[in-house]
Amino acid sequence: MNRKRFWKLGMREFNTQYFDVDKKGDLLVREGNNQYNLRYLAEKFGTPLEVVFPFILEERLEDLLDLFNAQIKALKYRGRFSYHYPMKVNQNKEVVMPLVSEGANLETGSANELWLVKRLWEQATFNPKIKILCNGPKTDKYIRLIDELQHRGLSVMPIIEGPNEVGVFGQSRYDIGVRLDIPPQVTVDSRWDKQVDRFGFSESELLHLGRMRNLKILHYHVGSQIEKQADILQPLRYALKVFTKLKKINPTLDTIDIGGGMPIPYDRKVGYSVANLAGQMLRMMKKFADRNGIPHPNLTVEWGRYIVAPAQVTIYKVIDSKAIAKGTAKKWYVIDGSFMNDLLDTWAIHQKWHVLPTAHLESKKLVKTWLAGSSCDSDDKYTGQNSYVLLPDFDPSSTAEPLYVTFLDSGAYQDPLASHHCLLSSPAKIIAENGHIIVARKRETAEEVGKLFGW
Numbered sequence: 357m358n359r360k361r362f363w364k365l366g367m368r369e370f371n372t373q374y375f376d377v378d379k380k381g382d383l384l385v386r387e388g389n390n391q392y393n394l395r396y397l398a399e400k401f402g403t404p405l406e407v408v409f410p411f412i413l414e415e416r417l418e419d420l421l422d423l424f425n426a427q428i429k430a431l432k433y434r435g436r437f438s439y440h441y442p443m444k445v446n447q448n449k450e451v452v453m454p455l456v457s458e459g460a461n462l463e464t465g466s467a468n469e470l471w472l473v474k475r476l477w478e479q480a481t482f483n484p485k486i487k488i489l490c491n492g493p494k495t496d497k498y499i500r501l502i503d504e505l506q507h508r509g510l511s512v513m514p515i516i517e518g519p520n521e522v523g524v525f526g527q528s529r530y531d532i533g534v535r536l537d538i539p540p541q542v543t544v545d546s547r548w549d550k551q552v553d554r555f556g557f558s559e560s561e562l563l564h565l566g567r568m569r570n571l572k573i574l575h576y577h578v579g580s581q582i583e584k585q586a587d588i589l590q591p592l593r594y595a596l597k598v599f600t601k602l603k604k605i606n607p608t609l610d611t612i613d614i615g616g617g618m619p620i621p622y623d624r625k626v627g628y629s630v631a632n633l634a635g636q637m638l639r640m641m642k643k644f645a646d647r648n649g650i651p652h653p654n655l656t657v658e659w660g661r662y663i664v665a666p667a668q669v670t671i672y673k674v675i676d677s678k679a680i681a682k683g684t685a686k687k688w689y690v691i692d693g694s695f696m697n698d699l700l701d702t703w704a705i706h707q708k709w710h711v712l713p714t715a716h717l718e719s720k721k722l723v724k725t726w727l728a729g730s731s732c733d734s735d736d737k738y739t740g741q742n743s744y745v746l747l748p749d750f751d752p753s754s755t756a757e758p759l760y761v762t763f764l765d766s767g768a769y770q771d772p773l774a775s776h777h778c779l780l781s782s783p784a785k786i787i788a789e790n791g792h793i794i795v796a797r798k799r800e801t802a803e804e805v806g807k808l809f810g811w
């Protein structure tokens with residue numbers, strides 16, 4: 357059996373083209389002719405361990421920008437494409453900076469995220485032409501920061517989310533956007549509670565807001581991990597109709613920002629390709645604009661998960677195993693970290709992961725397992741994509757060689773959501789780039805974690 361195929365490595369459609377297996381059965385990541393042996397890194401830096409690969413981020417963004425720009429040219433589309441990285445997905449510097457260097461603009465969701473932008477801008481780390489979109493409810497602090505940065509010359513565009521913000525920004529001399537609430541019947545399958553959606557304005561509310569001085573962007577966001585292409589295209593069709601009506605009142609309007617949502621094949625099922633989606637979106641926008649006699653709108657996306665998730669892996673060590681008397685798996689493997697702390701979406705939204713051993717990938721003796729986190733909670737577990745996780749059969753009490761497990765695609769949302777249930781330390785984090793390893797976050801000591809709780 358081909359072990360590389362068995363573990364679904366080296367496959368572009370699953371974003372594992374960078375992963376390989378060496379002769380010993382160790383899991384490798386290749387960056388050009390540099391390679392990183394994940395077992396070796398786990399042994400050297402200890403577990404739990406997060407490994408970030410900035411080159412994966414850079415390649416993914418570069419591919420996305422090239423793809424949209426090529427389609428724009430091929431279709432003779434006259435609007436522009438721009439990418440805004442939503443910082444909420446992962447605010448770590450080692451993620452934000454490589455994306456900015458590849459040409460990403462930014463999207464912030466809070467005053468604190470915008471404060472980070474301010475700091476980097478003051479340090480002259482950013483090209484002053486970078487564009488910032490500000491989503492999220494605008495607290496006084498957020499409004500003051502937007503105002504300050506606009507006055508100082510940075511392109512900061514608030515997206516109006518509610519009536520109070522119309523009063524604050526509606527007649528601003530700087531560019532603004534407004535958020536459309538897409539009605540539930542238009543979208544189908546996404547991670548978003550549509551029944552109680554409270555973001556933005558309905559179509560009729562928007563059309564009654566009257567003229568705003570510098571309205572440029574119509575923005576909406578219908579959810580994350582949208583697994584059917586139609587669920588991206590249908591809201592766009594709806595938004596185009598609203599855009600056309602709104603443009604009659606606000607002739608300055610020239611951009612549609614579709615928010616986030618492009619999915620990751622966590623469950624190793626191929627949904628749709630980004631190339632196909634880009635073509636369909638642009639063709640729809642062109643046809644619609646030509647038919648309605650308006651200029652082709654610029655298109656902005658805020659796809660976070662799609663760019664960031666594959667650029668990080670999380671590695672745990674199996675510290676114990678127990679028999680399962682009755683169940684879809686045979687053994688519990690207890691790991692030295694916590695799903696509820698380090699991969700919180702496992703618990704929050706029953707996230708599925710691509711899990712594989714970090715070494716022994718050639719092993720033919722596999723066993724169906726459930727993985728248990730180290731906290732006291734019975735919810736702290738991962739039971740796999742098919743009610744089990746297939747891993748090498750292993751008994752830590754009878755072998756000196758440790759078993760490590762690697763979770764792929766852990767780069768999006770898990771770090772910002774992380775917590776300290778049972779006062780467990782967060783995983784250490786390293787950055788692998790150009791053949792070098794940099795420690796981005798040391799393992800927290802008991803003293804450091806205690807301090808967070810006032811000790």
Ligand SMILES: Cc1ncc(COP(=O)(O)O)c(C=O)c1O
Pocket residue numbers: 442445463491577579580581615616617618658659660661662768
């Ligand atoms: C306004 C907005 N834009 C972008 C995103 C990023 O979404 P995703 O990571 O699914 O692309 C989110 C996520 O919640 C969001 O709320």
